[in-house]
Amino acid sequence: MPDWSYQTIFRPLLFRLPSRVARNVTLKAMRRVSRLPGGTLLIKTLGHMEPSPLLETSIANVPAATPVGLSGSVDPNGIAHRALAQFGFGFMEIGPVTIKPVGGGKPIHNDTKGELLSYPDEYENEGLMHVQERFAEPDHRLPRFFRVSPMPAARTDEAVDQLRMLMLALRSNNATGFHVDILDSQGGIALNVRLLERMCAMIHRLRLDDDFRDPALLRIPLDYPPEEVSFLLSQADLSVWAGFVVGEALPQQETDRAVEIGRSGKPYALSLVRQLKASALPHQSIVAGAGVHEPQDALDLLAAGASHVLLGSGLVYAGPGLPKRINEAIIYETIKAEPAPESPSFWRHWGWMRLLGLGMIVGGILAWAIAASSVVLPYDEHFLAMSRDELSRLNEHLLHFMSHDRITLAGTMISIGILYSRLAKYGLKDGQHWARTAVFISGAVGFPSFFLYLGYGFFDPLHALAAIVLFPMFLLAMRRNPDQPFRRPVNLRNDPTWKRAMWGQLCFVALGASLAVGGLVIATVGVTQVFVPQDLTFMETTRETLRAANPNLIPLIAHDRAGFGGALFSDAVMLLAVSLWGIRQGERWLWWTLLAGGAPAFVAGLSVHYGIAYTDFVHLLPAYFAAALYVIGLILLYPYMMQNPRPESAYTYERPVSRGK
Known part of the structure; x- marks a missing residue:
């Protein structure tokens, strides 16, 4: 506890x-x-x-x-x-x-x-x-x-x-x-x-x-x-x-x-x-x-x-x-009186993680733009042997549904990229063990999830290329990265600000754990039954109808679902690690990181659902719950993380009065 x-x-x-x-x-x-x-x-x-x-x-x-x-x-x-x-x-x-x-x-x-x-x-x-x-x-x-x-x-x-x-x-x-x-x-x-x-x-x-x-x-x-x-x-x-x-x-x-x-x-x-x-x-x-x-x-x-x-x-x-x-x-x-060690060069280790994060952000923005416009790429059409217009005629909600999967994935990618980039600059650069552990765990579960879709026989060349480019950066970021002590002032008092921050930290720990469970569920659904009942209700169709229309259609959709589930799980375990180990008084950069890192994922997930009128309350209830934890957690943590610890004198001595001995 x-x-x-x-x-x-x-x-x-x-x-x-x-x-x-x-x-x-x-x-x-x-x-x-x-x-x-x-x-x-x-x-x-x-x-x-x-x-x-x-x-x-x-x-x-x-x-x-x-x-x-x-x-x-x-x-x-x-x-x-x-x-x-x-x-x-x-x-x-x-x-x-x-x-x-x-x-x-x-x-x-x-x-x-x-x-x-x-x-x-x-x-x-x-x-x-x-x-x-x-x-x-x-x-x-x-x-x-x-x-x-x-x-x-x-x-x-x-x-x-x-x-x-x-x-x-x-x-x-x-x-x-x-x-x-x-x-x-x-x-x-x-x-x-x-x-x-x-x-x-x-x-x-x-x-x-x-x-x-x-x-x-x-x-x-x-x-x-x-x-x-x-x-x-x-x-x-x-x-x-x-x-x-x-x-x-x-x-x-x-x-x-x-x-x-x-x-x-x-x-x-x-x-x-x-x-x-x-x-x-x-x-x-x-x-x-x-x-x-x-x-x-x-x-x-x-x-x-x-x-x-x-x-x-x-x-x-x-x-x-x-x-x-x-x-x-x-x-x-x-150590406060000791000179800080010289900052490592950009290319030693932390810079590679920053580049990886920036790459994820750029990739997420491009994926969002495509998902909001054409939705499908040429190799998707080749795999289906159907054009975008034919998909639209097959089911008027199909492209909207595929767009909703791909935009939520894009938002999650941007979120991961922001967290990677910020933790690299303010955590890995300073040799913080918790930050290195957080990005290591996230990468260790995230990169294998790129290939969950292979079980359905669909090979996504763009995802594979991204993995080939980004994975070496991940390995380079993990090398020669010794731990360093935390060199900034720490909290010394059990004051009301600290106690409120414990509620904020609880919100983010619960958020990270909930999203991790959600990511595992989505990935599992993606590689098994693919759809939940609300999905089929939205599209006004059945799984058998889609399979009969094109046997490659469900594998393509499964690839989107599994990819999103894996990315969400990778994002969640990193958020969970940050929430467990990184919350400290006066760490403004981390509060802004939590704000900036969560916003793209929530904006993408909620806006696309309302944009395509997929607003089933039961389907969106987990997203509402997660968004509430996110907002409340940020509000409760704000005073604690934006306020530097009070400087204290070495000690205050006052002779106690006699107890009658």
Whole structure:
């Protein structure tokens, strides 16, 4: 469920359910998809979330594909880790994990306006034994950090012993490292000093006696008083720890272990991150994630000194595209000061695709002109052994019907040409992987469709010539085309403009999918039964009558239908790819491309039907539906794609007020 479907359809529905039910439904659905053959590929394809090499980092000296991790609060039981691993994360947190089960069953409250989740017990989990069973075999390649916690109210020695048992037991579960949750923000400084001293001594013994080399990061409660953090760090042996993890939960004052996780935690996290950055050793990682609900939140924490961020409640409110959006923001911040690479020459690769697009536009215009005048070409008349006038006398609607097929094909050709030409200039030229993939898929399905008509025994020399001329251009455009990072500012806020754009993107995704289905149906009809009932009603004839009049007539019409279906499918899959991967804030060129690319196809299809009085409502209903999606999608996307992302300061720091601790 990408953001364009989550924000528009799934989130409103899920938020009407009890929170636990909504979470289970979502995670189990993702799990089922990921377990299907090709399921993980489908998830990757919908979001195009493969991390860039520019994001590669390390957390506690463990390689990670990105600095964005998944908090254990999202999927505490590991139901959908296989699916979530495809979202663009670099590592995963699992937990909390305690020796015995803790809590469970009470409602989780969802404050949608405040973007705040209230959990009845911060340490709720199924216990060590169940965690070991669930995570016995890894179902993804991401590093796994277990958040280990002592049982609530455990005494100092018990707490340290329990953590030792947890860390040794979970080593066999392919643990990459541990987030050690031993500090108690409500326990007082003396208690926490003792806990930390005992924990440091225990880890030293583990490394000496058990050859324990797994990195351990100390978890700092989000509401820990800053003056106590400073004192605690001054007393601790920092060399024991590979880094620090800033908690994401704030305690609810009226209950013992109930906590709030959400947007309100961000200022607390910023404060702790800055304090930890001042005390941490150079090699130590600082992981924080409280209140990361949009890309700017992550940038703020990173600018404050965090090396990595964890996504928890933000994934619930912003949607599954949040990791990708944060990754894109980090890439832009990383490379924005670097000089852009030299633009490739016209003839290196992208220019050939631009020429191919221009060729399709010219060919479509010529085909439209012919279809609107003589309709048939000399080789058509030769194949039928009939002249244009004889065809007109055979059935007064026949030429109109053939013209309607050929004009719709011409409009689709122009549409394809515009998309190819524009994606070449603004996508392929800049080394954008999504643009190259879009035109590659379109060409891969489009060129073979030129020859669908051969099954009926009709060879179209003009189509064959076009394929011979254009196909080498396609191959030349696909060569020596390395990927380059996106170098323009990206969206950082979940503002109303972005949310409306998700509806616009949904319209275009639905349009691309609908046209793809329509293209397949038309192509299938073209190579099988050729006509739908409305066609024969319009021409006031039957299939048998046409076959009896000229046995070559149906193959000629089938060639038009199959060619149009193939071209429409090629156009649709490219539009679908553009809609899935290319929609970004401030990309004016793409909005104009969508406008210009769709207009010829819709004008051709609707104008010719009304021009020849073929206005059967059922026949035109798919076209009306597609046109509505097209217009509404453009309107909703206009503010987002025409407006540049707002420049943001590195971060805004404001010390949170005390919660009475």
